[in-house]
Amino acid sequence: MEIAPGAFHLQHCLSLERQRAMADRCRELVDGAVPAYVPVVRGGGMMHVRMLCLGRHWNGKTYRYEPTRSDFDDLPAPPLPEEFRRLAGGIASSVGMSLDADLCILNYYDADGRMGLHQDKDESAASIAAGLPVVSVSLGDTARFLFGGLKRREPVEALPLESGDAFVFGGPARLRYHGVSRILPGTAPLELGMSGRFNLTFRQYDSSTQ
Numbered sequence: 500m501e502i503a504p505g506a507f508h509l510q511h512c513l514s515l516e517r518q519r520a521m522a523d524r525c526r527e528l529v530d531g532a533v534p535a536y537v538p539v540v541r542g543g544g545m546m547h548v549r550m551l552c553l554g555r556h557w558n559g560k561t562y563r564y565e566p567t568r569s570d571f572d573d574l575p576a577p578p579l580p581e582e583f584r585r586l587a588g589g590i591a592s593s594v595g596m597s598l599d600a601d602l603c604i605l606n607y608y609d610a611d612g613r614m615g616l617h618q619d620k621d622e623s624a625a626s627i628a629a630g631l632p633v634v635s636v637s638l639g640d641t642a643r644f645l646f647g648g649l650k651r652r653e654p655v656e657a658l659p660l661e662s663g664d665a666f667v668f669g670g671p672a673r674l675r676y677h678g679v680s681r682i683l684p685g686t687a688p689l690e691l692g693m694s695g696r697f698n699l700t701f702r703q704y705d706s707s708t709q
């Protein structure tokens with residue numbers, strides 16, 4: 500469903516089997532050799548998610564991408580799994596967009612998790628100018644997702660992102676404000692054996708492969 504020009508909510512995009520396999524992989528990743536952590540951002544506040552960047556690290560203090568986590572433990576960002584990259588490209592092409600993701604921000608939200616309204620604008624200027632989309636995939640508990648306009652003060656729409664949903668925003672929607680106001684605990688499909696929510700946002704920092 501196109502909810503605004505360039506913004507698509509794809510409900511039940513992933514089968515339960517696919518969701519389970521992805522949730523298992525996400526669990527391994529966030530508790531792996533380079534574990535997820537709670538970033539402290541520029542103003543000194545802590546984020547309300549555990550974050551693990553794949554492919555490239557997003558530094559919450561500088562708002563820049565880098566190969567190693569210089570704001571935390573200097574470990575290298577783990578590679579973006581090939582099956583994740585392919586999934587994101589397939590979702591983008593299903594709505595007529597093109598994405599060769601080179602990074603993913605994997606966030607884990609517990610029952611109190613949330614994320615303030617923000618724009619995704621730290622990818623390369625060329626990637627943003629080309630309107631290359633952000634592809635978001637949700638697993639586990641439902642989130643109350645907020646989607647606003649190109650200016651912070653514009654009205655915001657709230658929509659539920661359920662397990663297996665994808666959300667794509669590119670082209671004229673690429674810089675729209677968005678965030679998560681709350682998680683609805685206990686709504687994850689039982690088959691996933693999880694509480695809380697994983698969200699993966701795939702992006703293409705480097706647009707030279709387009």
Ligand SMILES: O=C(O)CCC(=O)C(=O)O
Pocket residue numbers: 604606614619635642644660677678679698700
């Ligand atoms: O969790 C979500 O649905 C949104 C995540 C997000 O906005 C981000 O990672 O930049």
